[in-house]
Amino acid sequence: MQENTTNNLNAGPSFLAFLEKTSGDDAEAYRHLEMEKDGEILEAEIFLANDADPWECEPGKSEKPSRASHEDNPYRPRWVESKNLEQSRLEAYKCWRKLTPSEEADWKRGKSQAVPCALLPNRKRRGRFTSRLVVLGNRWKADGQDGQAYAKIVPQIGNRIAMLETARRGPHPNPYDVTNALTRAPMGSIKVAATLPESFRDNPEDTGRSMRLRALYGLPISPRLWAKTLAKDLRGTGWRESKHEPGAWTLWKDTDRTLIGILTVYVDDCILERIDEKTARDQLAKMHARHPVTEIKTTNSPSGAICFDMLGADREINPKGRTLTIDMKKHPNKLPQRFDVNHAKAPPCSSF
Secondary structure, rough: OOOHHHHHHHOOOHHHHHHHHOOOOHHHHHHOOOOOOOOOOOOOOOOOOOOOOOOOOOOEEEEHHHOOOOOOOOOOHHHHHHHHHHHHHHHHOOOOOOOHHHHHHHHHHHOOOOOEEEEEEEEEOOEEEEEEEEEEEEOOOOHHHOOOOOOOOOOOEEEEEEHHHHHOOOOOOOEEEOOHHHOOEOOOHHHHHHHHOOOOOOOOOOOEEEEEOOOOOOOOHHHHHHHHHHHHHHHHHOOEEEEOOEEEEEEEEEEEEEEEEEEEEEEEEEEEEEHHHHHHHHHHHOOOOOOEEEOOEEEEOOOOOOOEEOOEEEEEEOOOOEEEEEEOOHHHHHHHHHHHOOOOOOOOOOOO
């Protein structure tokens, strides 16, 4: 896809006008998991067999947790390191707590809903060993409002119009993403109990039964909880969300109602636009104080365009030339680099 708005920047809709417009149990998937008599998962075994080397995990493939931690596995130190890194990160965020005696009693009587957790060891294409703890969300049965999993994100047309504003009036856009976004969201009043894998437990007597304090990947409600958390934090720093275009935010000067900046949010990918550098630095610092922020690298073209990759698309915003270009012509060639398959050659890709 390519979009070049050189000829219609002056005639195109303004961002404010756009904001003010009228709005109009899959249990079979886990049949292979080992189960206790009471229905709890002992350990998730997600794996693909490899006949060449009994301990080798091919890059790009997932590993069986019991094999990854086996004493005879020569790769065990790498797997243990990745597991410990994931556990340390989640414990630092205080993602769970042990059950109270009354919660334990409710669990045993079947009054408390339990959601299994799975540790997924994976070897990346570039050879890096990683592990991620996820919730098997299809086992979660929500009640009432708690079951609403819809999370507001900016529509792509909203993103484009915000970038048009920067191309029309400047200054420099500031793209960034929030690291580990979902685990930054507290569960609030929603109670989800879960069993941690054995490798996450303190001792052999530890049952691993715990209460979720923060959202985890795999839980259907997690994206919505993150969206609500981010919205609360943005309002606390003066941002206002459009009532007609969720995910599009504006920052105003209270004295004379002057627009200071625009922010678009697509889950955890954000772009600060039409905002001066000093104010942008201040806003990024405020966000980083609440959630870890990683700025997305931008480059400058000879024509003066600011270039960056967002959601797989190359974006070029040129306040000097008053142009905006969005295309994915380079995307087929990025994929082999990303997955370390440099021998692969992508066919020519034309704009459409």
